[in-house]
Amino acid sequence: xxxxxxxxxxxxxxxxxxxxxxxxxxxxxxxxxxxxxxxxxxxxxxxxxxxxxxxxxxxxxxxxxxxxxxxxxxxxxxxxxxxxxxxxxxxxxxxxxxxxxxxxxxxxxxxxxxxxxxxxxxxxxxxxxxxxxxxxxxxxxxxxxxxxxxxxxxxxxxxxxxxxxxxxxxxxxxxxxxxxxxxxxxxxxxxxxxxxxxxxxxxxxxxxxxxxxxxxxxxxxxxxxxxxxxxxxxxxxxxxxxxxxxxxxxxxxxxxxxxxxxxxxxxxxxxxxxxxxxxxxxxxxxxxxx
Amino acid sequence: xxxxxxxxxxxxxxxxxxxxxxxxxxxxxxxxxxxxxxxxxxxxxxxxxxxxxxxxxxxxxxxxxxxxxxxxxxxxxxxxxxxxxxxxxxxxxxxxxxxxxxxxxxxxxxxxxxxxxxxxxxxxxxxxxxxxxxxxxxxxxxxxxxxxxxxxxxxxxxxxxxxxxxxxxxxxxxxxxxxxxxxxxxxxxxxxxxxxxxxxxxxxxxxxxxxxxxxxxxxxxxxxxxxxxxxxxxxxxxxxxxxxxxxxxxxxxxxxxxxxxxxxxxxxxxxxxxxxxxxxxxxxxxxxxx
Numbered sequence: 001x002x003x004x005x006x007x008x009x010x011x012x013x014x015x016x017x018x019x020x021x022x023x024x025x026x027x028x029x030x031x032x033x034x035x036x037x038x039x040x041x042x043x044x045x046x047x048x049x050x051x052x053x054x055x056x057x058x059x060x061x062x063x064x065x066x067x068x069x070x071x072x073x074x075x076x077x078x079x080x081x082x083x084x085x086x087x088x089x090x091x092x093x094x095x096x097x098x099x100x101x102x103x104x105x106x107x108x109x110x111x112x113x114x115x116x117x118x119x120x121x122x123x124x125x126x127x128x129x130x131x132x133x134x135x136x137x138x139x140x141x142x143x144x145x146x147x148x149x150x151x152x153x154x155x156x157x158x159x160x161x162x163x164x165x166x167x168x169x170x171x172x173x174x175x176x177x178x179x180x181x182x183x184x185x186x187x188x189x190x191x192x193x194x195x196x197x198x199x200x201x202x203x204x205x206x207x208x209x210x211x212x213x214x215x216x217x218x219x220x221x222x223x224x225x226x227x228x229x230x231x232x233x234x235x236x237x238x239x240x241x242x243x244x245x246x247x248x249x250x251x252x253x254x255x256x257x258x259x260x261x262x263x264x265x266x267x268x269x270x271x272x273x274x275x276x277x278x279x280x281x282x283x284x285x286x287x288x289x290x
Numbered sequence: 291x292x293x294x295x296x297x298x299x300x301x302x303x304x305x306x307x308x309x310x311x312x313x314x315x316x317x318x319x320x321x322x323x324x325x326x327x328x329x330x331x332x333x334x335x336x337x338x339x340x341x342x343x344x345x346x347x348x349x350x351x352x353x354x355x356x357x358x359x360x361x362x363x364x365x366x367x368x369x370x371x372x373x374x375x376x377x378x379x380x381x382x383x384x385x386x387x388x389x390x391x392x393x394x395x396x397x398x399x400x401x402x403x404x405x406x407x408x409x410x411x412x413x414x415x416x417x418x419x420x421x422x423x424x425x426x427x428x429x430x431x432x433x434x435x436x437x438x439x440x441x442x443x444x445x446x447x448x449x450x451x452x453x454x455x456x457x458x459x460x461x462x463x464x465x466x467x468x469x470x471x472x473x474x475x476x477x478x479x480x481x482x483x484x485x486x487x488x489x490x491x492x493x494x495x496x497x498x499x500x501x502x503x504x505x506x507x508x509x510x511x512x513x514x515x516x517x518x519x520x521x522x523x524x525x526x527x528x529x530x531x532x533x534x535x536x537x538x539x540x541x542x543x544x545x546x547x548x549x550x551x552x553x554x555x556x557x558x559x560x561x562x563x564x565x566x567x568x569x570x571x572x573x574x575x576x577x578x579x580x
Contacts, residue, residue, distance in 0.1 A: 138507075138511075139507050139510070143433075143541075143542040143544055145544055146544060175519075176466050176521065177472055177519050177521060177541075179541065182467055182544075182545075217428075217429055217546065220429070220546055221428075221546040224545065224546050225546075229465075229467050229545060231466065231467060249544050250544075251433075251467075251469065251541040251542045251543070251544060252433040252541045252542045253541070254433055254435055254436060254472075254539050254540075254541060255472075255514065255519060256507065256510055256511040256514050256515075257514075
């Protein structure tokens with residue numbers, strides 16, 4: 001594959017640095033759907049995320065829960081690479097590539113109301129770059145350190161530009177206490193170039209524990225001093241949309257409440273993957289659709 | 291020492307169980323000080339904790355911070371058993387027995403306004419059973435799982451009755467995101483008897499990671515279903531008082547904000563330690579004053 005110019009070099013230099021974003025966050029400001037208005041779109045542009053409380057109704061949420069339960073049961077005994085376990089345990093942490101098997105979750109990625117919002121932001125047709133169901137079990141859910149998803153998708157998957165977003169659908173009520181996602185508002189406007197080379201088959205470890213592509217403490221402190229920290233929480237059925245370069249992470253979950261969510265990444269059809277920018281090998285397609 | 295009747299057996303049975311509390315929470319309802327009123331006292335009695343926002347003023351807080359900094363500097367190089375490190379790292383997690391050395395923190399345990407509130411609740415003179423400064427560093431602060439302090443003090447230190455309380459003074463602003471203490475309101479009214487025998491020299495590990503005296507998930511779920519979870523947070527200088535048997539814990543801290551606090555345990559002079567109820571040996575006096 002042709003290697004494009006690398007606008008966001010990472011894992012190549014000795015010291016971390018900030019690189020200004022070269023791409024828009026919102027690609028189309030002409031409102032072309034009825035789900036979100038211009039104010040919401042501008043808020044997404046500014047903060048790098050948008051929280052839509054109770055986007056899905058109670059009936060839909062009931063269906064989410066029963067389908068998640070079925071998936072968890074099936075995954076417990078499965079030995080597929082798509083099933084990721086918690087570090088140091090055998091609880092299921094995530095199930096990947098749920099958009100590839102015909103069924104409920106594949107249909108959910110194509111949900112017309114959801115698609116309308118996403119195409120508004122991305123300004124083109126989109127496809128699913130990655131999908132997974134995350135089970136953050138009660139009592140034992142582990143923290144996930146700060147990161148920009150784009151850093152990984154760029155370095156390890158060859159995503160050239162910032163024209164993708166993540167969509168997290170809450171399958172349970174999220175509270176302030178059960179390890180919900182924390183975001184640094186505005187952090188999507190700069191790219192934190194990380195240090196350290198990507199080791200071979202990094203993905204096998206990185207889905208459980210991160211060591212490379214980790215932003216440095218000084219850069220994180222600057223971002224937090226500027227933007228603060230927000231934790232968008234709400235009822236099951238709420239949707240969090242966030243830009244591919246928004247810095248986010250989560251604390252551990254010692255509460256009895258699990259925090260499951262469906263996590264879909266939509267990429268523009270005009271932003272197709274190239275060769276990885278900072279890794280020797282492509283990651284498997286269950287992690288990065290090609 | 292004479293072994294008293296064990297009203298709260300733990301680490302002795304094969305299955306966990308609830309034991310009703312046999313002691314009062316508030317020992318004196320006749321208001322004898324000007325710091326808290328009857329409503330606050332009743333709230334403490336009901337919920338098992340009381341949060342006093344900005345109990346100490348800004349000037350005092352500045353002093354707290356400078357004294358904490360000095361202590362941290364001194365402790366980094368110290369190899370005393372009083373200095374506890376983070377699991378898997380060499381960051382200082384806690385410094386124990388700060389009430390034993392003449393100086394700022396010893397004086398703080400005897401602060402007249404603080405003492406007045408505590409004697410109101412305990413209904414007698416008190417002494418410091420344990421003291422420590424906790425440094426929950428930014429980025430790397432680890433979670434601390436749910437526990438009742440009394441369970442440990444009873445099992446390993448021989449504290450006979452529930453007539454003690456903890457006082458946590460915030461040395462930095464506590465937020466919802468930096469691993470602040472979570473409590474289960476009302477959980478102080480039952481004792482969760484835990485399973486598993488106490489191993490020798492358990493304290494060396496348990497200050498860094500708990501394995502014994504850990505409440506079971508079913509009991510915790512019942513307590514949370516009944517009382518919910520609260521996270522009393524406020525500015526530096528706020529004080530959280532909580533009953534010795536209140537179930538509490540904290541999540542990890544990946545934010546840049548450290549969460550230091552001074553932690554003092556006051557026990558009634560009428561509740562002096564006996565032989566441990568569920569351990570072969572007493573813990574060292576820097577952990578449990580005798």
